[in-house]
Amino acid sequence: MEGSSEGLRKAAWTAVEDSLLRQCIDKYGEGKWHKVPLRAGLNRSCKSCRERWLNYLNPNIKRGEFGSDEVDLLLRLHKLLRNRWSLIAGRLPGRTANDVKNYWKTHLGKKQEPRFTSKTRKRDVACSAASQAQELSVTKHQTQSYNGRSQLNGQTEVGLFQVSNNDEEQSQLLNSQIDGESMWWKSLLEQNQEAYTDGPVAITDDEADITSMESMSSLFDVQKLWILFNEGD
DNA sequence: AAGTCGGACAACCGCACATTT
DNA sequence: CAAATGTGCGGTTGTCCGACT
Numbered sequence: 199m200e201g202s203s204e205g206l207r208k209a210a211w212t213a214v215e216d217s218l219l220r221q222c223i224d225k226y227g228e229g230k231w232h233k234v235p236l237r238a239g240l241n242r243s244c245k246s247c248r249e250r251w252l253n254y255l256n257p258n259i260k261r262g263e264f265g266s267d268e269v270d271l272l273l274r275l276h277k278l279l280r281n282r283w284s285l286i287a288g289r290l291p292g293r294t295a296n297d298v299k300n301y302w303k304t305h306l307g308k309k310q311e312p313r314f315t316s317k318t319r320k321r322d323v324a325c326s327a328a329s330q331a332q333e334l335s336v337t338k339h340q341t342q343s344y345n346g347r348s349q350l351n352g353q354t355e356v357g358l359f360q361v362s363n364n365d366e367e368q369s370q371l372l373n374s375q376i377d378g379e380s381m382w383w384k385s386l387l388e389q390n391q392e393a394y395t396d397g398p399v400a401i402t403d404d405e406a407d408i409t410s411m412e413s414m415s416s417l418f419d420v421q422k423l424w425i426l427f428n429e430g431d
Numbered sequence: 432a433a434g435t436c437g438g439a440c441a442a443c444c445g446c447a448c449a450t451t452t
Numbered sequence: 453c454a455a456a457t458g459t460g461c462g463g464t465t466g467t468c469c470g471a472c473t
Contacts (some may be wrong), residue, residue, distance in 0.1 A: 208443070210466095229445090229459095231459070232457080244459090245460095254442095255439075281462065282462085283461075298438055299462075301439090303439095304439055304440080349459085402457085
């Protein structure tokens with residue numbers, strides 16, 4: 199599946215390549231990544247194309263500095279979810295897992311957990327992170343899956359998200375999904391009350407300024423989330 | 432002005448899981 | 453049911469660039 203990488207370009211993406219990829223996505227839409235290099239006329243692996251789109255070219259991506267509200271949310275989410283960057287990114291509108299991961303490592307990680315040395319073996323780190331995540335026996339939903347199922351540490355979980363081609367149906371689904379999202383968070387928080395007993399981390403001035411959060415175009419109700427967070431403190 | 436160091440971020444890699452054949 | 457294929461994720465690496473000496 200990974201395919202032969204022989205002859206495939208691996209250097210930084212050029213403006214021309216970006217343009218070709220954009221045109222291809224515009225024309226055919228996202229997905230079917232294995233066809234993208236051929237369709238776009240790119241000498242890149244399908245994975246490379248997917249990453250470039252998801253991490254950089256996608257117009258929904260918010261670029262620039264993380265706001266203090268985002269940082270605060272990130273700190274809290276990381277405390278809950280550990281290194282499950284895609285889940286964290288899913289709660290930070292416009293931010294990608296790669297963004298979140300990089301930001302954490304460069305800005306926050308050093309302060310938070312000097313736990314692993316560079317000598318730590320990759321598998322060990324993964325297992326450690328996984329076991330920590332397992333401590334939080336959480337039922338999460340799958341944000342991008344069509345079948346609404348996902349796996350967490352080998353545990354199959356039932357998801358909340360569904361997909362529809364019908365607009366009206368989609369809007370109804372979205373509403374129910376947002377409800378589901380709140381339920382998911384509530385469940386998460388209820389199961390992990392202890393995680394908060396040591397109080398909030400690096401609370402900023404913006405904490406009290408809930409209104410600043412309202413400007414975030416979020417898929418879920420941020421205020422409810424804040425309330426749930428704060429209930430646990 | 433040149434060399435180096437370190438931070439930031441884009442991109443790659445390997446693996447796991449889901450889906451299809 | 454097994455193998456092949458496609459996709460997503462987290463960790464790591466490479467490169468760029470500004471700060472510092």
